[in-house]
Amino acid sequence: MAELAPEATETAPVDPANWTCPAPLRDQPVVVMGHGGGGALSAELIHDVFAPAYGNPVLAGMGDSAVLHLGGARLAFSTDSYVVRPLFFPGGSLGDLAVNGTVNDLAMSGARPAYLSAAFVLEEGVELAVVDRIARAMGAAAEAAGVTVATGDTKVVEAGHGDGVYVTTAGVGLVPEGVDIRPQRARPGDAVIVSGPIGLHGVAVMSVREGLEFGVEIASDTAPLADLVAAMLAVTPDVHVLRDPTRGGLGASLNEIARASGTGVRLQERAIPVPEAVANACGFLGLDPLYVANEGRLVAFVPLTEAEAVLEAMRAHPQGAGAALIGECVAEHPGMVVVSTGLGGTRVVDLPLGEQLPRIC
Amino acid sequence: MAELAPEATETAPVDPANWTCPAPLRDQPVVVMGHGGGGALSAELIHDVFAPAYGNPVLAGMGDSAVLHLGGARLAFSTDSYVVRPLFFPGGSLGDLAVNGTVNDLAMSGARPAYLSAAFVLEEGVELAVVDRIARAMGAAAEAAGVTVATGDTKVVEAGHGDGVYVTTAGVGLVPEGVDIRPQRARPGDAVIVSGPIGLHGVAVMSVREGLEFGVEIASDTAPLADLVAAMLAVTPDVHVLRDPTRGGLGASLNEIARASGTGVRLQERAIPVPEAVANACGFLGLDPLYVANEGRLVAFVPLTEAEAVLEAMRAHPQGAGAALIGECVAEHPGMVVVSTGLGGTRVVDLPLGEQLPRIC
Known part of the structure; x- marks a missing residue:
């Protein structure tokens, strides 16, 4: 960090042409x-x-959650802060995200989520009825996900130093024996599966934020995924990678997996389930659905031999009804994600520099 | 919550004369x-x-951390958000508090803290050098406390919706078998012990916030207390209650214990270790040291028969060098804390309505 000049305060503009x-x-x-x-x-x-700064190897694993050994238990541990704006949107609220997001981060290591913590940073002057509504959404989401909010904290900051309600949840869960799910385990030959249509959360938030209507109301896909993961693991414990493509969307998640595992990913554009309403909204807004956030979807890398059985189990589950095989993991172009377009061409899906839509979760 | 009127936005001023x-x-x-x-x-x-909203009995325990059973382990789980202003103050920083505060919440259930999560909410425009300094303080504090920062998250909010850096940590640790420490376990006859001089953190933050000098620099007492707790438990596993008197100070902590256990607390004013500099600063600022935040102190309720041995073990530890017996738990006036003054009188130490010093941690 020697190159950081503490006295320098100018911020250079981000050049979209320079995203890599x-x-x-x-x-x-x-x-x-x-x-x-x-x-x-x-x-x-x-x-x-x-x-x-933290100087430890656990963090460097870069999974959605850390898997730790504590007291004889294999523990998954994860945290996220939620700053989505607006607080309420079609299909959910910050409270739903705060529970489902952390539940899903735990589930992406194969864990059965068990307990959550909830820490609020409230802005002075926000209506208590709003806090109450968020808390009730969290309680309902926790019940639906089968987890207990076990501990919490509340801080208040002066008006102008917050934005109503920020919530940070952390979660713990148990990882079953024999399950070893992490981005490093992707390998050539793996089938790449997505659990359902993409882009709904990002477009839902964007539509209400910008006051846009796209003919049909597009609702966030926010949902807990641990049950779906359990159904997949019942088919085979040898699921290699799971990821919930939230910020940065499917594009960012697949790039992280490709980089962590040193493999390549090849997608078939026609196989990627993009709802028509999402495609239309993205076209209007100038967004790429591959980079739009999801809050109730997962992408899975499983051995090709297990792909059909896993897909079948997913489609039998409400959260996986729209599951689709969208591509494969390859030895070529390690660290890189490419998509074969409908016209027979190929384009690179790069890791985005930031997020197309700030404060999406 | 039916009495909440969402459309009402006026805030009634808090009347200090009406603190109860x-x-x-x-x-x-x-x-x-x-x-x-x-x-x-x-x-x-x-x-x-x-x-x-969460509808669960664990939360109602109201301890500094929840004690859970997971995979055969007795797990302590806790979270706090840290919004202290300024970010850096004599004796520490937000980073130190974010580690020590959560470590101490775990330790107050008798747990050996093991892993922390760290979630940042950054305000657009804050210097990366500041973030780096906070993160390094967290890394150093984690090393000193013997814990690992295992997972994290970062969100960014627009300028004017944050205050530089907010950090939320959660932590997990193991509670040894045979240890059952919670506020409900206070009972008449218990000795009330404080681990050292009080009021240093609050006065340190206040002095730099207000640009005040009190002749000597007063430094925050921020420190990890799990080792001290282990030394106390080595004397007797039958420690009844532990609490780190942070927000609201010793006064708030003792009131919570008295209410949770249905006992009374009687303090001897002369026995409470208030450093002269803290007393002078509090006199100048119009504060009561009993309500000023500490970040490296604990208050313990132990059976009277064990008090001398526990005190001896505490005084042999760097974090307990100034430990003092300050009072007793009594059957009279359940739920109430009183202090016998030096002049032979008695005054009630009530639960404060809020915090004398906002954003102290």
């Missing part, structure tokens, strides 16, 4: 919105600031 | 600073909003 710039931290002495976007800037913040 | 008002939520349809103060308003928020 390898080390923006060096040119950006201040935090920009993209540092919270789950893309390259977020990865650099972890790599250049947090990992060296 | 039993139900301020009913008169306050909006969040006020005191809701984050760890006093009566915080307790009401938990009782009236969060506990009904």
Whole structure:
């Protein structure tokens, strides 16, 4: 971090033409919105600031949750802060995300989520009825996901130093014996499966934020995925990778998996389930559905031999009814994700620098 | 919550003469600073909003951390958000508090803290060097406390919706067999012990916030207390209650214990270790040291027969060098804390409505 000049306060604008710039931290002495976007800037913040500061190998695993050994138990442990704006949107609220998001991060290591913590940072002046509504959404979501909110905290900051309600949840769960799910385990030959239509959460939030209507109401897909994961593991414990493509969407998740495992990913564009309403909205907004956040979807890498059976089990589950085989893991172009377009061409799906839609979760 | 009128947005001023008002939520349809103060308003928020919303008995335990059974392990689980202002102060920083505060919440159930999560909410425009400094303070504090930061998250909010850096940590640790420490276990006859001089953290933060000098620099007492707790448990596993008197100070912690256990607490004013500099600063600022936050102290309820041995073990530990017997738990005036003054009189130490010093941790 010697290159950081504490006295420098100018912020350089992010150049969209430069989205693969390898080390923006060096040119950006201040935090920009993209540092919270789950893309390259977020990865650099972890790599250049947090990992060296904490100096430990667990964090470097870069999974959605850490898997720890404690008291004889295999424990999954994860946290996320939720700052979505607006607080309420079609299909859910910050409260739903705060539960489902952390439940899903635990589930992506194969864990059965058990307990959550909930810490609120409230802005002075926010209506207590709003806090109550968020808390009730959390309680209902926790019940639906089969987890208990076991501990919490509340801080209040002055008006103008928050945005109504921020919630940070952490969660713990148990990882069954014999299950070893992490991005490093992707290998050539794996089938790449997505659990349902993509892009709904991002478009739902964007539509209400911008006051847009697209003919039909598009609702967030926010949902807990641990049951679906359990159904998949019942078919085979040898699921290699699971990821919930939230910030940065499917594109960011697949890039992280490709980089962590040193494999390539090849997608078939026609196989990717993009609802027509999402495609239309993305066209209007200038967004790529591959980078739009989901809050109730997972992407799975499973051995090709198990793919059909896993797909069948997924489609029998409400959260996996729209599951689809969208591509494969390959030995070529390690660390890179490409998509074969409908016209027979191929394009690279790069890791986004930041998030197309800030504060999406 | 039927009495909440969502359309009402006026906030009634808090009347300091009315600090024991039993139900301020009913008169306050909006969040006020005191809701984050760890006093009566915080307790009401938990009782009236969060506990009904989450609908579970674990939360109602009201300990500094929840003790859970998971995979055969007795797990302590806790979270806190840290919004202290300024970020850096004599003796520490937000980073130190974010580690030590959660480590100490775990230790107050007798647990050996093991792993932390760290979630940042960054304000757009904050210097990366500041984030780096906070993260390094967290890394150093984690190493000192013997815990690992295992997982994390970063979100960024627009300028004007944060205050540089907010950090939420959660932690897990193991509670040894035979240890059962919780506020409900206080009983008449227990000795009440404090681990060292009180009021240092609050006065340290206040002095730099207000640009005040009191002749000598007063440094925060922020420190990890799990080792001290282990030394106490080595004397006797039958420690009844532990609490780190942070927000709301010793006064709030003792009131919570008295109420949870249905006992009374009687303190000897002369026995309470208040450093001269703290007393002078509190006199100048109009504060009561009993309500000023500490970040490296604990208060313990132990059987009187064990008190001398526990005190001896505490004084042999760096974090307990200034340990003192300050009072006793009594059957009289259940739920109430009184202090015998030096002049032979007695005064009630009530639960504060909010916090004398907002954003102290």
